[in-house]
Amino acid sequence: MLKRNSKPQLSNLQDSIKATAWKQIAEYGAPALSLRAIARELNITAPAIYNYFADRDALVTALIIDAFTSFGDSQQASLDTIAADDHANRVNAIGLAYRNWAHRYTQRYLLIFSVPIPGYVAPLDQVGPSSARSIRPLFEVVEAIRVAGRLNDEAYRPIQPAYEAAFEQWRAYVGPVHPLTHFVAMTIWSRVHGFVSLEIHGHFPPFGDNGDALYLTELHSVQRQFLKS
Amino acid sequence: MLKRNSKPQLSNLQDSIKATAWKQIAEYGAPALSLRAIARELNITAPAIYNYFADRDALVTALIIDAFTSFGDSQQASLDTIAADDHANRVNAIGLAYRNWAHRYTQRYLLIFSVPIPGYVAPLDQVGPSSARSIRPLFEVVEAIRVAGRLNDEAYRPIQPAYEAAFEQWRAYVGPVHPLTHFVAMTIWSRVHGFVSLEIHGHFPPFGDNGDALYLTELHSVQRQFLKS
DNA sequence: ACTGTTAATATACACTGTTTATTGATTCAT
DNA sequence: ATGAATCAATAAACAGTGTATATTAACAGT
Numbered sequence: 001m002l003k004r005n006s007k008p009q010l011s012n013l014q015d016s017i018k019a020t021a022w023k024q025i026a027e028y029g030a031p032a033l034s035l036r037a038i039a040r041e042l043n044i045t046a047p048a049i050y051n052y053f054a055d056r057d058a059l060v061t062a063l064i065i066d067a068f069t070s071f072g073d074s075q076q077a078s079l080d081t082i083a084a085d086d087h088a089n090r091v092n093a094i095g096l097a098y099r100n101w102a103h104r105y106t107q108r109y110l111l112i113f114s115v116p117i118p119g120y121v122a123p124l125d126q127v128g129p130s131s132a133r134s135i136r137p138l139f140e141v142v143e144a145i146r147v148a149g150r151l152n153d154e155a156y157r158p159i160q161p162a163y164e165a166a167f168e169q170w171r172a173y174v175g176p177v178h179p180l181t182h183f184v185a186m187t188i189w190s191r192v193h194g195f196v197s198l199e200i201h202g203h204f205p206p207f208g209d210n211g212d213a214l215y216l217t218e219l220h221s222v223q224r225q226f227l228k229s
Numbered sequence: 230m231l232k233r234n235s236k237p238q239l240s241n242l243q244d245s246i247k248a249t250a251w252k253q254i255a256e257y258g259a260p261a262l263s264l265r266a267i268a269r270e271l272n273i274t275a276p277a278i279y280n281y282f283a284d285r286d287a288l289v290t291a292l293i294i295d296a297f298t299s300f301g302d303s304q305q306a307s308l309d310t311i312a313a314d315d316h317a318n319r320v321n322a323i324g325l326a327y328r329n330w331a332h333r334y335t336q337r338y339l340l341i342f343s344v345p346i347p348g349y350v351a352p353l354d355q356v357g358p359s360s361a362r363s364i365r366p367l368f369e370v371v372e373a374i375r376v377a378g379r380l381n382d383e384a385y386r387p388i389q390p391a392y393e394a395a396f397e398q399w400r401a402y403v404g405p406v407h408p409l410t411h412f413v414a415m416t417i418w419s420r421v422h423g424f425v426s427l428e429i430h431g432h433f434p435p436f437g438d439n440g441d442a443l444y445l446t447e448l449h450s451v452q453r454q455f456l457k458s
Numbered sequence: 459a460c461t462g463t464t465a466a467t468a469t470a471c472a473c474t475g476t477t478t479a480t481t482g483a484t485t486c487a488t
Numbered sequence: 489a490t491g492a493a494t495c496a497a498t499a500a501a502c503a504g505t506g507t508a509t510a511t512t513a514a515c516a517g518t
Contacts, residue, residue: 013496031260031344035475047476048497056475113430114343115260124431131432155450159442170434186433187447194423201342202353203360204415205399213388218416221384221454242465264506276507277466285506 014052016042021063025107031117033060060117065130067108072134074101079137087150088223090141095192095219096212102196109200113193132173135189139177142185145227146178152228156183184226191218243281245271250292254336260346262289289346294359296337301363303330308366316374317452323370324421324448325441331425338429342422361402364418368406371414374456375407381457385412413455420447 020038035056039046053059078097082090102109112131145151153160160179167182174182195218198204199211207214249267264285268275282288307326311319331338341360374380382389389408396411403411424447427433428440436443 029344031346034473036473045498046474047478047499050476051496110344113426113432115258115339115430117260122431155446159446162439162442163436166434166436183443187450190423190427190447191420192423193427194419194421197342197426198419198422201344202351203342205395207392207395210391213391214412217384217388218419221416225450225454263504265504274467275505276468276509279507280465 013042013044013048017049017052017059018062018066021059022066022107025063025111030107030111030114033117035059057117057120060111060120061123061126064111064122064127067105067111068127068130068134070105070108071101071112072130072137075134075137079141084144085148087141087145087148087227090144091188091223091227092216092219094138094141095188095222096215098192099196099199099212099215102200106200109196113197114201128173132175135185136174138189139174139181139185142188142226143178143181146181146184150228151180151184152226153180155187155225156180188222188226191222242271242273242277246278246281246288247291247295250288251295254292254340259289259336259340259343262346264288286346286349289340289349290352290355293340293351293356296334296340297356297359297363299334299337300330300341301359301366304363304366308370313373314377316370316377316379316456319370319373320417320452320456321445321448323367324417324451325444327421328425328428328441328444331429335429338425342426357402361404364414365403367418368403368410368414371417371455372407372410375410375413379457380409380413381455382409384416384454385409417451417455420451 017038020041021033024037024041025033033056035049036046038044039049049059053062074097075094078093079090082093084090142151156179160183163183164179167177167179170182171177177185195204195215199207246267249270250262253266253270254262262285264278265275267273268278278288282291303326304323307322308319311322313319371380385408389412392412393408396406396408399411400406406414424433424444428436
């Protein structure tokens, strides 16, 4: 009468493993992740983990998928309070959310956008979907601008013919996207990522409290170039 | 009469260690670097390495400094054939050199711009100088544009007062730089790095042979925004 | 020729991911 | 209700890692 569920601690343990993995990652960084250390903290033997994850890489993959989900949720949520036709502020909001999430969950950010573990390469077939989903909000912001007829195609027009083909295969992951939208979204992502990546990795000076200002300047440059009135 | 130098194989071994380290990094990636594997390949015992490097992190630091040097050399060399007043082509050349170097020496790139080794954090006091030297060519390109009176300060003017202070402490590493130059150079670096970083980490579609075109478009956007005639 | 230095070794410790065989408890079918 | 089957967890072991210690061996300088 005490325990009724058939496998109560099974999925519990799976989640507990991931939870303590996140805990240790947050504390010591992703590459220091150790199955034995996780087991120790859970009062478990290390091989027991192999009942829930094929090997350490599989655990890392699961963590990466979780990180992408967390990232995608934060991207999506940033748009909730902005009017659908307030394109400039949507770009600002989703851009700021990118940087804020990276600073708040630095280790998740590094897990996704750095090389997290010795010899690990993310299996695209598993990580692809959650990865694609996480950048979809940005694509939708840009697509809405394009549909509203306010997307500047000046920069893309000259090279569009050559790149429609290159984007084609990528759409298997991101879904059907207009090439111009694809180009602009990629450019925005690239600029936003460049700033945040250099910042997170310590290649930029520490901006302190008003670190937003410089970043917002870059977001404004994006709007000046791609958002026509 | 055979050996005259006092410590002939000392620096030889130091270089050999780094050389085989690079060899293994190029083959298996930076995080798989193993002192024992290096020793094995050199027909040496692992502890012998400790005579040349305090520990594995010290070896990694040395490799990072070498990587920065290689990177800085490539940045500098890209400008050799471009006329000093051909500012547009200088931006193009140094930007393309950035991407080409990253593709040619991917592991060196990751060593610098990713989190290479479990628990490793680059000691700024050692890495700083070579790091600063490696981006100096970009700063000089931008500074030349500013001195020629062709640097557009529109984006920076509103936030300059707030950021002169933040840049101040950074100049201990990069040397004396005009704030506007600093801002524009950082922005260019950020954009260039964002593109290449996402590309190298596999978050961008593979662009194939004409991968330059999309990247050149981004370089042209930079010129349109910051290089006034 | 002796001494001091120092590079290299051998050995050992504590850690890692992973495999194997074994235990023990739970569930299912008869 | 009892026997069979399943499966999570363990114990033990293997191969690998970085690193500390003590020891050997070769060299340089006086």
